[in-house]
Amino acid sequence: MRKLNDAFATLYNGDNIVKLTELRYIPRWIVILIDISIILLSILLSYIFLEKLHVKVNFPEYIVQQRILVIAVNVVFMFVFKTYAGIIRHSTFFDFFKIILSSGSTLITLLGINFATEIWLGKSLFLYPNLFLYFFISVSIMFFFRMFTKQFFNILIDFKGSTSKVRIAVVGVGDASISLARAILHNPNYPYRLEGFLTKRSDSHKALLLGHKIYNIDKFFGDKNLVSQFDAVLIIKEIMTKQELEEWMTCALDNGLKVLKAPTVSKMRDSDLVGGIRQLQIEDLLNRKPIKIENEDIKKRHFQKSVLVTGGAGSIGSEIVRQVAQFNPSLIVVLDQAESPLYELELELLEKFPDQKFKFVLADISNSYRLEKIFEIYQFSMVYHAAAYKHVPLIEENPHEAIFVNVLGTKNLALLSKKYKVNRFVMVSTDKAVNPTNVMGASKRTAELFVQSLQNSDSNITKFITTRFGNVLGSNGSVIPHFRKQIEKGGPVTITHPDIIRYFMTIPEACELVLQAGTMGSGGEIYVFDMGEPVKILDLARRMIKLSGFTPDVDIKIKFIGLRPGEKLYEELLSNNATTIPTHHEKIMISRDPNIGFNEIEILCKQIIKSAVKRDKIQVVTLLKAIVPEFISNNSEFEALDKKNDSLDVIEL
Numbered sequence: 001m002r003k004l005n006d007a008f009a010t011l012y013n014g015d016n017i018v019k020l021t022e023l024r025y026i027p028r029w030i031v032i033l034i035d036i037s038i039i040l041l042s043i044l045l046s047y048i049f050l051e052k053l054h055v056k057v058n059f060p061e062y063i064v065q066q067r068i069l070v071i072a073v074n075v076v077f078m079f080v081f082k083t084y085a086g087i088i089r090h091s092t093f094f095d096f097f098k099i100i101l102s103s104g105s106t107l108i109t110l111l112g113i114n115f116a117t118e119i120w121l122g123k124s125l126f127l128y129p130n131l132f133l134y135f136f137i138s139v140s141i142m143f144f145f146r147m148f149t150k151q152f153f154n155i156l157i158d159f160k161g162s163t164s165k166v167r168i169a170v171v172g173v174g175d176a177s178i179s180l181a182r183a184i185l186h187n188p189n190y191p192y193r194l195e196g197f198l199t200k201r202s203d204s205h206k207a208l209l210l211g212h213k214i215y216n217i218d219k220f221f222g223d224k225n226l227v228s229q230f231d232a233v234l235i236i237k238e239i240m241t242k243q244e245l246e247e248w249m250t251c252a253l254d255n256g257l258k259v260l261k262a263p264t265v266s267k268m269r270d271s272d273l274v275g276g277i278r279q280l281q282i283e284d285l286l287n288r289k290p291i292k293i294e295n296e297d298i299k300k301r302h303f304q305k306s307v308l309v310t311g312g313a314g315s316i317g318s319e320i321v322r323q324v325a326q327f328n329p330s331l332i333v334v335l336d337q338a339e340s341p342l343y344e345l346e347l348e349l350l351e352k353f354p355d356q357k358f359k360f361v362l363a364d365i366s367n368s369y370r371l372e373k374i375f376e377i378y379q380f381s382m383v384y385h386a387a388a389y390k391h392v393p394l395i396e397e398n399p400h401e402a403i404f405v406n407v408l409g410t411k412n413l414a415l416l417s418k419k420y421k422v423n424r425f426v427m428v429s430t431d432k433a434v435n436p437t438n439v440m441g442a443s444k445r446t447a448e449l450f451v452q453s454l455q456n457s458d459s460n461i462t463k464f465i466t467t468r469f470g471n472v473l474g475s476n477g478s479v480i481p482h483f484r485k486q487i488e489k490g491g492p493v494t495i496t497h498p499d500i501i502r503y504f505m506t507i508p509e510a511c512e513l514v515l516q517a518g519t520m521g522s523g524g525e526i527y528v529f530d531m532g533e534p535v536k537i538l539d540l541a542r543r544m545i546k547l548s549g550f551t552p553d554v555d556i557k558i559k560f561i562g563l564r565p566g567e568k569l570y571e572e573l574l575s576n577n578a579t580t581i582p583t584h585h586e587k588i589m590i591s592r593d594p595n596i597g598f599n600e601i602e603i604l605c606k607q608i609i610k611s612a613v614k615r616d617k618i619q620v621v622t623l624l625k626a627i628v629p630e631f632i633s634n635n636s637e638f639e640a641l642d643k644k645n646d647s648l649d650v651i652e653l
Helices: 002-013 016-022 028-052 060-081 093-121 128-159 175-185 217-221 242-254 282-286 295-302 315-325 339-352 368-378 392-397 399-419 439-454 479-488 507-517 537-547 598-613 617-627
Strands: 166-171 192-199 212-216 232-236 258-262 306-310 331-336 358-362 382-385 424-430 463-469 471-473 493-495 504-506 526-529 558-560 579-582 588-592
Touching (some): 028 060, 060 093, 166 175, 166 258, 175 192, 175 232, 192 217, 212 217, 217 242, 232 242, 242 258, 282 537, 315 331, 315 339, 315 507, 331 368, 339 358, 368 399, 392 399, 392 439, 399 439, 399 598, 399 617, 424 439, 424 507, 439 463, 439 598, 479 493, 479 537, 493 537, 504 507, 507 526, 507 588, 598 617
Parallel strands (some): 166 192, 166 232, 232 258, 306 382, 331 358, 382 424, 424 463, 463 526, 493 558
Antiparallel strands (some): 526 588, 579 588
16 A cells, blocks of 8 residues: 555656556555446446447336446456456456456356346346447456556556666567566566567567567668667577577677576576576586486485595585485585685585585595594495596696695595495596696596506405596686686686687586496496587687677787696597497496506505605606506606606616
């Protein structure tokens, strides 16, 4: 009622447009009064129409009582079908259907009364044409009133703040696109104004949809004056293929329009539409089709089991924790040596999974004594080993640190998993371990070899599994957040080489495949994931600049800085000597890589760990090249070691 009073007050004061659009709904009693007024008007019109035709009514002496009866019957059915309950400005076909039911029931009831009076009094109380005429007039006026009110508010909403709103064209004319457009039209507080629809169809250019034009994509983008009337295109990503998404994005950006994306209406129910609409990100273009995960198998491996996740505060580790928590394990131990990220994750998980039992452990995986106590206390069923040093240039400068974490840490965890009879040990590796050109990749390949060797070692019952994949979108230190920061600062965007390419995968997708691979095989396998098509980093940078509303090499410069130490132009998922074997999961394959016996790799690992303790960079890398013969340094100080013609004799230190 207060809102209505405010609206009338502002009408009187003259500032009516803004306040009227803020009026959420008219009180129900006012809607009832309006509908009763429409009933009275319909009765009068029907009688006037008959009088003009010189038709005499039955029982003219009871004309007032007849009208009261019609009103009473109609009001009763208005309450039965609650025709007053809907918000008029949001009227739909369902509201019209309720009016039909109410008026139709009134007509049937009055026809019944007519039939009864014919039997008892010899003639009908109402003229039959009068009843049908009243029915059509009342239904028409009630429907017109609601549609007029709805359209009136739409006009006011469009007019309100029109200069400050983003003028958008919704892509598509399907149900999802129309529902999205309706949601924007009916909400005056949204910072968007619907201006039309875009489609590839050529048969809709003369039609109107929700009162707005439908434009063909070719004619629209071919008319610069028309394009200038819009600020952005709005797409629903879920209903488009990757190719369609890229096509629409390219057309919009090339014509100076922003590209916004919105969730489907079903997802809008869970979150506010304004929060759901956002600018299209490069991650949206790199995403692939959702992965089909066999949740039942994964659940059996984790339900009421004790699980350890190392590197649990990192990008991959934390997502593994989140996904494992959905399967109700008895305990999840999250282990990491990064204090602040671990604490932040603890706060997040305790809020998100209040019923799940967690243990957050601050520890270094190179400390075997610390780890053993943890294994002894918690008796793990599953171990996910995601802890690792991964930044190529830093590790190239500090190779001994890679040995402590990537080699010694992995060795400690794998041996303890065997000793305490862990059911499955799943190691997260990298495509940089394949034909490595840097210390980081070679250290991860060494870790792979050690883990594989344990599978057939004496008295082992643990299944040792390795998963190998490429770059993940949004992970700590990945290229996309780095480019985004450079663009925000005005550039330049730095790229190491114009021809460099990389594979990309989302963090949830990578972790889902890690969990899936952890349920497969008999142990000793290296699982490689389908990473899709490689992405040229130069193309990636240009798209990100365009999506940010800038022109590459004009607003934001692109600068080539040369390959970093240890970096190569392209990554591989398989070594030269490897073959792949398909699995029952279309995105997971088994790589058959050469391996080393446990005794041999154990001796080599002891040697390289001793060299790392001495901080002898040359000896560490020399031993890495002995363990991983395919390790050929690139753009690194260690290239000199590859030029030696004499064979390397590895002697026990």
